[in-house]
Amino acid sequence: MTSGRPPLGLSRRDALRRGAAATLAAARGLGPALFAGCSLGIPPRAKTVTVGLLHSQTGPLAISATSLRDIELHAFEQINAAGGILGRQLVAQAPDPRSRVDLFPKRARQILENGAVAAFGCWTSASRKAVLPLFEQAKKLLFYSVQYEGNESSPYVVYGGMVPNQQILPALDWLMGEAGGSRKKIFLVGSDYVFPRTANYVAKKYLADKSLKPVGEAYLPIGDRDFSGVMKQVRESGADCVLSTVNGDSNIGLFAALAEAKIDPTAIPVVSTSIAEDELRSLLPEQVKGHYAASCYFQSLDTPANRAWVAGFRREFGRDRVTGDPMEPDWCLVHLWKRAVEKAGSFETEAVRQAFRDGLEFAGPGGTVRLDPKTQHTTKYFRLGRIRGDRQFDVVEASATPIEPDPYPEIAFPGWSVDWTKGGITRGAEVDIDGDV
Amino acid sequence: MNALQPEWWYWLYDVPPLRLSLLFVGVFVGFYWLGSIVVRPILRQFVKYTAGSNDIVGYVLSCFCVFYGLLLGLIAVTAYQNVAEAGSHVTHEAAALSALYEDVSRYPEPHAQNLRWLLRDYTRYVIKYAWPLQQRGIVPQEGTIRAQAFYDKLLDFQPHSPGEQILHAEALRQFNNFLEARQMRLYSVKSSLPGSMWSVMIMGAILNIAICWLFDMRFVTQLLLGGILAAYLGIMMHLIFDMNQPFRGDVSISAEPFETLYQRMDDE
Numbered sequence: 001m002t003s004g005r006p007p008l009g010l011s012r013r014d015a016l017r018r019g020a021a022a023t024l025a026a027a028r029g030l031g032p033a034l035f036a037g038c039s040l041g042i043p044p045r046a047k048t049v050t051v052g053l054l055h056s057q058t059g060p061l062a063i064s065a066t067s068l069r070d071i072e073l074h075a076f077e078q079i080n081a082a083g084g085i086l087g088r089q090l091v092a093q094a095p096d097p098r099s100r101v102d103l104f105p106k107r108a109r110q111i112l113e114n115g116a117v118a119a120f121g122c123w124t125s126a127s128r129k130a131v132l133p134l135f136e137q138a139k140k141l142l143f144y145s146v147q148y149e150g151n152e153s154s155p156y157v158v159y160g161g162m163v164p165n166q167q168i169l170p171a172l173d174w175l176m177g178e179a180g181g182s183r184k185k186i187f188l189v190g191s192d193y194v195f196p197r198t199a200n201y202v203a204k205k206y207l208a209d210k211s212l213k214p215v216g217e218a219y220l221p222i223g224d225r226d227f228s229g230v231m232k233q234v235r236e237s238g239a240d241c242v243l244s245t246v247n248g249d250s251n252i253g254l255f256a257a258l259a260e261a262k263i264d265p266t267a268i269p270v271v272s273t274s275i276a277e278d279e280l281r282s283l284l285p286e287q288v289k290g291h292y293a294a295s296c297y298f299q300s301l302d303t304p305a306n307r308a309w310v311a312g313f314r315r316e317f318g319r320d321r322v323t324g325d326p327m328e329p330d331w332c333l334v335h336l337w338k339r340a341v342e343k344a345g346s347f348e349t350e351a352v353r354q355a356f357r358d359g360l361e362f363a364g365p366g367g368t369v370r371l372d373p374k375t376q377h378t379t380k381y382f383r384l385g386r387i388r389g390d391r392q393f394d395v396v397e398a399s400a401t402p403i404e405p406d407p408y409p410e411i412a413f414p415g416w417s418v419d420w421t422k423g424g425i426t427r428g429a430e431v432d433i434d435g436d437v
Numbered sequence: 438m439n440a441l442q443p444e445w446w447y448w449l450y451d452v453p454p455l456r457l458s459l460l461f462v463g464v465f466v467g468f469y470w471l472g473s474i475v476v477r478p479i480l481r482q483f484v485k486y487t488a489g490s491n492d493i494v495g496y497v498l499s500c501f502c503v504f505y506g507l508l509l510g511l512i513a514v515t516a517y518q519n520v521a522e523a524g525s526h527v528t529h530e531a532a533a534l535s536a537l538y539e540d541v542s543r544y545p546e547p548h549a550q551n552l553r554w555l556l557r558d559y560t561r562y563v564i565k566y567a568w569p570l571q572q573r574g575i576v577p578q579e580g581t582i583r584a585q586a587f588y589d590k591l592l593d594f595q596p597h598s599p600g601e602q603i604l605h606a607e608a609l610r611q612f613n614n615f616l617e618a619r620q621m622r623l624y625s626v627k628s629s630l631p632g633s634m635w636s637v638m639i640m641g642a643i644l645n646i647a648i649c650w651l652f653d654m655r656f657v658t659q660l661l662l663g664g665i666l667a668a669y670l671g672i673m674m675h676l677i678f679d680m681n682q683p684f685r686g687d688v689s690i691s692a693e694p695f696e697t698l699y700q701r702m703d704d705e
Contacts, residue, residue, distance in 0.1 A: 045451075057582045057583070057585075057586050058582065058585050058586045058589050059589070062586055062589070066558075066586065070558070077565075094579055094582075095579075095582075096582040096585070281547055281550065281551060282547050282551060283547070284547070317554075317557075317558070317561070318554055318557050318702070318703060319703070320550055320553070320554060321554060
């Protein structure tokens, strides 16, 4: 080498030096463009929170409970689209308890073990009572949206459905009043489990207070559809109306038997506590037309809020889908929970329960509801609907204002009350539901 | 295989395709370059360069590349067939669902309406919930519940006339077709090339690159030529990786057959 210039080929060291410099320059120049925002352009995965949905999607109760799952999913989808709750997307976990009370605790345990911060679910009181100890032990909230018998309070359950003083007692008042035909011969029919038996106990106490007594009472297991024997009893009792607490697809059998027995709804109307638009999907209109349902909400409510809500649900789930009670209370419960979590700034149960104490309100499709912090029940409008030929209801009676919840009506449970803001349940005398009234 | 958990490396499928391709190329070229700096001087201790030694290395490399290229080609075809097969399961399931929907629409009311909305509910679930899970490599579980709910309702129907009996038998047959296709789709979620294939491919790529380190040539030329080969290997690996999971990545199956069906169900 005689010149000071490097040889024709670069030395390895020079090549490395230049290569490293070129790589760094390229990385500096191209890096921001290629890997803008985050390491590899991977969209950041949203933080999530698991919520359990404990509804029977198969079996006799599926006819009613599936729609609760759907309305909850609808609410979650809307909430998620708006950014979630506290920046977290809601992820639903919905195992199927298959309408079997013995499966509810297993499914509840499954969702609790999978880290659910709260759960929405249960249809029958039997299923709710079966999972209650698990939620109390795990200190997680269960939101229950179905009308029930009262006579229960748990700090870990928020009850969004009607209790007897909001549903059954006003329905009895209507039947016995002029508008209902001044009927006094009431036959009680129900599915054989906690809710119908306790609700009818409350009804019997209420009637006894008015020196009346039901003319008959009959219960069939859930899922049983042979009501021919019951119809015979109704006929023989001389009843002029029937108060039904039959649940699930047993209603198919009940109304088929009514039609078979040629029981005219104008002569012997049936007032059902557990019939909504969803159940009517499986019933023949000619069998149910003219009978009644006691409820807090009907799809036919003609308000802008309700029309928008119904349209939103049908747009998402199909134009032949219907809304009803307890879908509307369920919707309200999801939003009340959302408000409580946002107010608490946490998904922690105790923080959420503290948020209940200030009294939360939500303007639902059926009107504004308020969560009563003392009872952890909600206020309800009472509405009575007559079934139309198109499987919808004409509202024939409605309370002017929402009715305050009373899970322990004095007439049936003397001395009992609950106030979760001041220590919980006050116990009165033991009550024998199956005893004489 | 845990159906509820994706594999640890699934995050790679979240990287946008172009960037993932660049990542593969970068890793392979980077490996080659790094080896050229670190490993090549060591190899030079063992290989005495003489005139014609590059010819020998070139001959070995070309022989190796033939076999390795064949292997890569066959694996790429296998991976593509996996995707195509999973796609056919999806199409088959949507077609069976559509036929079933038509069958139950002929049932008397209220059965027809109740069965129709259960099928619509299933389809909606597949699009909205099952597909995103599949794309994350998780086998969706809750569709089974919806299929079971439909089956329960289907069995509720008692045919009263010979016509209804034929219709019901056809619906049950179609339901079984649907279940079969659905199960095949779920199996496809976790279907991928076996680990041993990946080992052979990766080992082959490393050996390919290692042979290139044996060439005696100018350093920059070595970096350039070997880099080109490594880049091509990276692109091939990316292609196979992309097709490895039928429901993930750029070459993956979409929920389009279900979306089209749902649209039709909704329009009705």
